[in-house]
Amino acid sequence: MTVPELLAPAGSLSIAEAAFDSGADAVYAGIGALNLRAHSPNFHLEDLDELLQIAHSRGKKIYAAFNTMPDETMLSDIRKTCEEIKSLRHNIDAFIVSDPGVIVTCREILPDMPLHLSTQTGTFNTASMQFWKQNGIERVVLPREMDLEEIRTVNGAKILDTEIFIHGAMCVSISGRCLLGAYMNGRHPNRGDCSQPCRLKYRITTLEELTVDSCSFDAEETEQGVYLLNSKDLCTIELLPEIVQSGVSSLKIEGRNKSVHYVASVVKVYREALDSYQKNSDTYKVLPVWREILDSVEHRPYTTGFLRGEYNLQEVFTSKATAPTRVIAVVKASLRDGVPVLDVKNSFTCQDTLEVLPVGRNAVPLRIQIDLITDLEGNVLHYAPSNRLVICQSSYKLRPGDMLRKRVE
Ligand code: SF4
Structure with missing residues (x-):
C-alpha cells in the first residue's frame, strides 16, 4: 500500500x-x-x-x-x-x-x-x-x-x-478570501500580509433592529471578552x-x-x-x-474541521495558542568525545526535569537528567544562560538535532 x-x-x-x-x-x-x-x-x-x-x-x-x-x-x-x-x-x-x-x-x-x-x-x-x-x-x-x-x-x-x-x-x-485586515489596518491577506484580526476580541453592538431574514446572533460574553471569529486549530x-x-x-x-x-x-x-x-x-x-x-x-483547541462536516469551528473564549512545554535548547554539535554542545534558547539548571525529543523519526520524548553544565572552556555553570552555547553531561547520549524541553504547566 x-x-x-x-x-x-x-x-x-x-x-x-x-x-x-x-x-x-x-x-x-x-x-x-x-x-x-x-x-x-x-x-x-x-x-x-x-x-x-x-x-x-x-x-x-x-x-x-x-x-x-x-x-x-x-x-x-x-x-x-x-x-x-x-x-x-x-x-x-x-x-x-x-x-x-x-x-x-x-x-x-x-x-x-x-x-x-x-x-x-x-x-x-x-x-x-x-x-x-x-x-x-x-x-x-x-x-x-x-x-x-x-x-x-x-x-x-x-x-x-x-x-x-x-x-x-x-x-x-x-x-483566505478575506479583506478584514486590508479594511482594518491596510494589511492585505491576499498579498501575504494577514495580521490575523480574526483573532481579536469582538463585541456585537446592535445599533438598530436586525431585519435580515429574521437572523439573530447569540453571543455569550465573559470577562475575557468574545473572540467571535477566532478559529480552532x-x-x-x-x-x-x-x-x-x-x-x-x-x-x-x-x-x-x-x-x-x-x-x-x-x-x-x-x-x-x-x-x-x-x-x-x-x-x-x-x-x-x-x-x-x-x-x-x-495550539488552540483542536478540531477535525470541515472534514467531518463540523461547521462550528470558533473558539470564542480565547484566541491564545498554548503549549504545556517550552523548548529550552537544541543540540548544535557533538565534540570529538561525543559531548554535546547545546544552543540554549531558555535558561535551565541541573535541577530542572527536562525531556528530550530525539532527532529522527522516533516521536516519543524521554525524561533526561542534566548532571553538569559548563561553558565552552570547561568552567562549571550554575545554570545554562539563554542565547549561549554550553556543554552538558547527562544521563542520555544527546545527538546533534535533539531538542530539550521543559514542562511549563
Ligand atoms: S486568518 Fe483571519 S484575518 Fe487572516 S485571512 Fe483568514 S480570516 Fe482573514
Missing part, C-alpha cells in the same frame, strides 16, 4: 532539515515576499539553492510558495524572480501558485516547472479541476472547507493530484485512515511561522501514524503518545 506524501512547512534551513529528519517527504517554503506569508522568514534565492541541494541529496522535495495575488506593479517582480529561479543550480520541484497571471509568467519563463494550485484559489469541484488541468496545473491544494465525502468524489474523477491540510491553524474565511490524526483512503496525494502541515520544535513534533507523529497504517491498516489505532505530543506543541 502506498500512503500520501507528508509535506511540512519550513521557515529556515534548520527547520527544513528537522522536518526531513522527522520523516517529511517534502517541505514548502516561501520565496522572498512573493507568497502568502510575506512576514515569515522566507528564503532568499541563495538559501533556496542550498535547501534544494540538501533536499535532493536526501531524496526529498521542495515546493516554493509563489501564491501572491499581484497587482500590475508587482508583475515585473514576478518576472524577475522567475528569471532568477531559472539561474539556480538546482531545480525547484514545484511552484505553489494561485494567480493566472503568475501561472502564465511561470509557463513562459520556466515552461517545465510543475505547478500546484494554492488552496487560495478555492477549487471545490471537478469542472474547476478540468479548467486548471487545461491550464497546466498538476496538483490542487483542496480548500479546508471540503468534507471527506466531497474529497473522495473529486479524487474519484482522477483529474488532478490533490493535497489537503491535515494539521495547523485555520482561516475563518473561505481559504485543525488536527486530523484520528481521521488518517479515511484521509488515506480518500485518494489524496499529499498531506500538508500548516505553519511557515512555526518553530523547529513544532514542525519536528508534528511531523514525527504523522510520520509514525502513516507508517503504522501502511504496515497494517487493520490493526491501526491512534496511540495516546501521539495525542500527547500534538498536545505538547503550541
